[in-house]
Amino acid sequence: MKLYNSMTRKKEEFVPIEPGKVKMYSCGPTVYNFFHIGNARPFIIFDTLRRYFEYRGYDVQFVQNFTDIDDKVINKANAEGVTYDVIADRYIKEYFTDAKGLGIRPATVHPRATETMDAIIDIVKKLVDNGHAYAAPNGDVYFRTKSFAEYGKLSHQPLDELQAGARISVGELKEDPMDFAVWKAAKPGEPSWESPWGQGRPGWHIECSAMVNKYLGKTIDIHSGGKDLIFPHHENEIAQSECANGCTFANYWLHNGFLTIDNEKMSKSKGNFFMVREAAEVYGYETIRMFMLSAQYRSPLNYSEESLMMAKQSLARLYTAAENLQFLLDHQTGDVMTETEQAKAASFDQYRQKFIDAMDDDLNTADALAAVFELVREINTAVKDPNCTHAFVQTCFDRMMELCGVLGLVDHLEKKTIDSEIEDLIAQRTAAKKAKNFAEADRIRDYLLNEKGIIIKDTRQGTQWSYKES
Numbered sequence: 001m002k003l004y005n006s007m008t009r010k011k012e013e014f015v016p017i018e019p020g021k022v023k024m025y026s027c028g029p030t031v032y033n034f035f036h037i038g039n040a041r042p043f044i045i046f047d048t049l050r051r052y053f054e055y056r057g058y059d060v061q062f063v064q065n066f067t068d069i070d071d072k073v074i075n076k077a078n079a080e081g082v083t084y085d086v087i088a089d090r091y092i093k094e095y096f097t098d099a100k101g102l103g104i105r106p107a108t109v110h111p112r113a114t115e116t117m118d119a120i121i122d123i124v125k126k127l128v129d130n131g132h133a134y135a136a137p138n139g140d141v142y143f144r145t146k147s148f149a150e151y152g153k154l155s156h157q158p159l160d161e162l163q164a165g166a167r168i169s170v171g172e173l174k175e176d177p178m179d180f181a182v183w184k185a186a187k188p189g190e191p192s193w194e195s196p197w198g199q200g201r202p203g204w205h206i207e208c209s210a211m212v213n214k215y216l217g218k219t220i221d222i223h224s225g226g227k228d229l230i231f232p233h234h235e236n237e238i239a240q241s242e243c244a245n246g247c248t249f250a251n252y253w254l255h256n257g258f259l260t261i262d263n264e265k266m267s268k269s270k271g272n273f274f275m276v277r278e279a280a281e282v283y284g285y286e287t288i289r290m291f292m293l294s295a296q297y298r299s300p301l302n303y304s305e306e307s308l309m310m311a312k313q314s315l316a317r318l319y320t321a322a323e324n325l326q327f328l329l330d331h332q333t334g335d336v337m338t339e340t341e342q343a344k345a346a347s348f349d350q351y352r353q354k355f356i357d358a359m360d361d362d363l364n365t366a367d368a369l370a371a372v373f374e375l376v377r378e379i380n381t382a383v384k385d386p387n388c389t390h391a392f393v394q395t396c397f398d399r400m401m402e403l404c405g406v407l408g409l410v411d412h413l414e415k416k417t418i419d420s421e422i423e424d425l426i427a428q429r430t431a432a433k434k435a436k437n438f439a440e441a442d443r444i445r446d447y448l449l450n451e452k453g454i455i456i457k458d459t460r461q462g463t464q465w466s467y468k469e470s
């Protein structure tokens, strides 16, 4: 499998640290609100990457954090007159509601910053001890950016260029404008934790470094997030972790491209900033997932009514095909495929291969979806044969669901049950035929066809029915 590594700016063959295992870390949400549509993209993409690794037989350890202490969380708590944890608990719960809807599986671990305080203090202590960080007189602790010669290697910016843009804000007791806070001294009225530098709370970047250490180790295979996190967040994570541990932090850095809304950058001031929850109410969660997978993850992706409607239709095509197969599974017989069917089933391998080739090429979900639709088209045609065997239909269904499952699609397939009225009518028609009342039998058959869209077929096994194709 090849993955584009933001660090080397190349597609590279993925080689795990330990054969058969993947250690992945993805930056999660700050829990002070519902998550917005732009954030849904990395969550869906990296969930898909994890699913694909599992499909290819890897044992995946996937960690995604919750930033539950931060200015935004504190401000929201103050505005509502509650403690920070009330806000955090509420929006962690809402995260899981939206994530479930979007088919995003829970990570192996979802650490919270406030529950990782020991590991955070440990790493800050290490950095202070080895001179890469220092405590200011007021209790803030800063990372000494210039002490890390490789700073800027992920964002490919030379240190002196970065330096030109750096400023010291009023009240910050930094040695150098480039330095950043790893620990913040407590301000009056704010939640705080005990540390060797007095009461305080962690800076944002340090929690990810500490959580990677705690749950995955010093070096991980993949670190991922939105492109907007490359600088300064991921750059700072690298500086902290590599200076604390003296080894490479992550072997592959994956970043998804931006989502635009009606071809404009998403922003609160433009009024095009909205939550997944709102979009799901209009289009449904799974449509949003289908939409996010319709482009390769590094490409820009534009959210518009048109693109969402297209995703909705594509998804409906998959559901229609799957429901038709389920229906046929209930009605076709024959445990052994015919030779023709066996040949057909073997020909489906090419679509699986296309799917794998696309996913192996830096997770190209757009091409992988195209392979799924080619397979579905072939299946739809193949099962039109009224004599196709149950065994063949089962194979078609399994093949289709195998690939959809990797993408987390067609996750809400429900078995369509024939309603009892139709069952009754079919029984009445059978009775009428037995009594040689053919006029009545025909009337019921026509009623089912014209009013219910049900086609009746008399076979040696009894009466079978199917939905009329619309």
Ligand SMILES: [Zn+2]
Residues within 6 Å of the ligand: 026, 027, 028, 208, 233, 237
């Ligand atoms: Zn992070």
